[in-house]
Amino acid sequence: MRSFDTLLFTALAASPALARQVPANVQSLYNSIRAQGSCKNILKGGFYSQEGDSKNFSYCGDHLNDYGIMYLQGTNGNLVNMDIDCDGALGTGDGSCDSSQDTQGETSFKDTITSYKAGIKDLNAYIHSFVVLGNEGSKSGYVTFEPESVGVDPLSLVAVVCGNKMFYGVWGDTNGDDGPPLVGEVSDALGRACYGSAVNGNAAHDANDVLYIAFTGAGAVPGAKGANWSASSFTDFESSLGALGDSLVARIGSSGSPPPPASSTKPSGSQPTCSWSGHCAGAKCSSDDDCSDDLVCKSGKCATDS
Template sequence: MHLARAALVSGLLAGSSYAGSIPANVKSFYDSVKSKGSCSNPLKSGFYALDGGSKDFSYCGDHMADYNVVYIQGKNGQLADMDIDCDGIINSPYSDGRCEASQDTQPQSSYIDEIARYNVGIKDVDSYIHSYVVFGNYADEGTSGYTTFHPTDYGIEPLSIIAVVCNNQLFYGVWADQNGDDGPPMVGESSLAIATLCFGKDSVDGDHGYSDLDVMYIAFPGSDAVPGAKGANWKASTAKAFQDSLTAQGNKLVQRIGSTGGGPSPTTTGGSGPAPTCAWAGHCEGASCSTNDDCSDPWACVNGKCATDTGAPPATCDWEGHCEGASCSSNDDCSDPWACISGKCAVDPEA
């Protein structure tokens, strides 16, 4: 966990090499939370986002009842920043030297034991590869009066997906680390992998993150937010490959969020306009699509439109969208037991 706050890069930085577009409902939610200004139902308050800043940040429960999400919010329209966490695997084989700038890297993440139980061939998360978020505040050293917040008390499970809105993009991480009590109670931190996706390789390192308070972290209570051993490409060799493996499940989770970001239920109207026909406005029956992930439940993408699929074949592998016949650039893009052969996931004849 990142315990001493890094020197931070301020301002809107250049976009990453891998952009994740923001669905309309998430963008509306983001805008409405900022416009509202502050949290009405904080689950716990009294946290800092910046060294020497205000202690005005909260884990907000304003939308637990309607959307079943928890997010970080300050006052006056502020959200959170993004400091860099390099905990986990030290001396990564994928290192480009940027984590070496960190002054407080820990040799393991908070959930190293859970990752070991997955038995997926890695010892821990790698900040260069795995998109992960630091979430929750724990008094590990027993500091008296330390402000704590335990996400598990609200149904948020370890290694569950957290959506991150940053630099006008949406990415997904897993909750893999916690803030400890050997410094002030802080919020707003992620792995180098997700910071690089957000702001670009040249803008962030282990000691330089992003200090503008406009990053939104959205956690999802419930077991359906946990990818588990088979729901993510834990052995990925690139940050993009791991991010890609979270996208389908993450896209399903953000369908919880109503397009108005508050007020009436997403399946009803509060005025004279027409009622949305599903939980994910703009992705209902008849909407244009390119994959099933572009459609709200219960529809699938049929001939470029969200529609009822009466003949959808059953899933053929554990990682939907990365099965036999899917496009790929390396073996990390394919679900077991397939390999990347001539740009397609296929049986490796030499295996």
């Protein structure tokens, strides 16, 4: 029997008070993707949403160049489902991962988390809102894909639209070749925030109606100081991603239109504007591709080519 504390924890995790409203531009993107039916610019296909499903799911780059985003999509108007990932440092929680038969002791980016020196050694599936992206392995015939190949960096921000709500998370783990090449998986805490006790370490949200939006560029990575990595609750961690998430979501053009062109002038005392929020002059970068418009990457920051 589950304790009162456990039930309270689960109820709080599923509470609408923790959810973000889906912005109009994201809802428009969601509707347009489903109406289109299938991805036109398939970055890599041949994936499954769940075991026994068809392998008609892909990493999609239809808006890779205009909005700087990658997402997961099926065919016939499908997106993907939501499985639960129990990897990493579980610590305390409601025990919904305790009986999982598919648990690893660490996440793919444990070393980076440790390097942040935030008082934790790895992501905690009961606390951190993280998304599983990428498929890696050496098994013959296994379909692999590295999000870094299209500019999505480890531990970068991912927006998740689920159950008419939206949450922010980070790309925190990858899929291995211990089964079919799957897509659509999140940490236990994020899954319960979306669907409550209906999901756990052994139960998924099977409907292919979840949109995962991964953002490209170094500016999408919160880094050591840009998130509350040592948070003790899902709410504290997810809310710490709010400012960065909101700035990245602003990239997405309303009603399917691209972002507005860069302003040719700026008021006195204002910051320079550009057409790709978060990638204007002064933003962190690793290459010219991380910078908006005609800006280039100089000494790790976007700047004019002069």
